[in-house]
Amino acid sequence: MVGIKDVAKAAGVSVSTVSNALNGRKNVGEETRNKILQLCEEMQYFPNAAGKNLKSGTSNTILFNFSDFDRSFYLKIIEGINDYANANNFDLMICTNKSCEKYMRSNLTSGCITLDVKMGNEVMNRAANENYPIVVLDRVLDNPHIKSIVVNNYDPMVEMLQGVVDRGYRRFSFLGGLESTDDNSERYQAFLDVMEKNSIPFQRRNYYSGDYREKSGYTAAKIMTLSGEVPEVIVCANDNMAIGAIRAFHESGLRVPQDVAVTGFDDCDLAEAMGLTTVCIPNYERGYMAAQSLVDIIRGNSDMETLKISASIKWRKSVWDKRPRNMVK
Structure with a gap:
């Protein structure tokens, strides 16, 4: 059975560095972290629940990406996402642009909701596929695996x-x-x-x-x-x-x-x-509808038409x- 020491040896790093990388700590460089994660997959080292997802290729987690902590309406959106996710037995992971892309994989999360001007279209187009749907809340993209829910401004x-x-x-x-x-x-x-x-x-x-x-x-x-x-x-x-x-x-x-x-x-x-x-803008409902749409797509109900939300x-x-x-x- 492969252990953490085997991964550390293969990566040429210490055991603590492997542990820090797997736990998402900031004291590990991005290149080193990606190398360690890749080796874990190749060597089939699965230390925790995230590892089990890597092994089985499944997840029951929604990823929400944002980056602007100065805008309070995000909290209402997150509340709406979380309420629908909980009611449908999905976990919610929240991250920011710099760390988001590495979690946009079907063996780590089930799909992603994003509201982040800093995330480029190319990142979403690269991550989205038949097994990894994305719901985007701030733009319309021409991609069969990305659904847009936008405000009628x-x-x-x-x-x-x-x-x-x-x-x-x-x-x-x-x-x-x-x-x-x-x-x-x-x-x-x-x-x-x-x-x-x-x-x-x-x-x-x-x-x-x-x-x-x-x-x-x-x-x-x-x-x-x-x-x-x-x-x-x-x-x-x-x-x-x-x-x-x-x-x-x-x-x-x-x-x-x-x-x-x-x-x-x-x-x-x-x-x-x-x-x-x-x-x-009804932001709680906006988040709730985004989570509902994403879960429906994950479950095979692939309505990818752009949805425009009315405002008063x-x-x-x-x-x-x-x-x-x-x-x-």
Whole structure:
């Protein structure tokens, strides 16, 4: 019977290094870890439950991948995934981009749900196959083994912004998230279409680049106040940036919405407390549906059609009606 000492000898490392590699500790280099895992498979050394999965080629574990710890809505998504997984006798493994790819294998996990802008399409296309389905929550990929569940960004953004225009606003700025993401592209396109429909001019210099984090919203609002170019309303591509902007405006003595209105997108935990007008994404349900879809595919019910999730508007005090009272219907 092969033991850990045999693996260590074959790899040219110590027994403790083999143990650390198998337990996922960070003090083992990626190249060494992969070499050890490969030798374990070749030598049929299976020390634990994960090893048994390697041997049998089966798993009952869902993998969820994300990387942005600054965005609280992930917790709701994880809660939804976990509730469905538990109810259907699946375990849940959570990891981040740097460590995720090595677990995207059918003998370690049953399939993967991912919401991570840092994970490239090539990684998912390489991992997905007939025995390893993937559900992706932030983009649409042309792969028969990858199902996309994405938010309908465009329609609710149009509805919210038309409501802002109807309340009398005419001078807009837009604070975008990561420009490489589909979410930002769709939300910004909705913004531009509403501006064009209402014959409201918009100059690119009034577009501010952020990264979906609160700090970038704070920085953008500070730049606006210091340059003297504060709009009537700043449309933010997500709530975190909107909350950062509100805090910066308050520090500068500006009132929201009396001096500047702010909108967001997501309806994160702080949005209601901050009185933020936003688009509400049902994130618990989003996670639940992702897990349900993945388990169905694992069990042979291969519905790989893209699913779009609807969202709703939450009107709060960060936007008010600027029209004279006799014009308000």
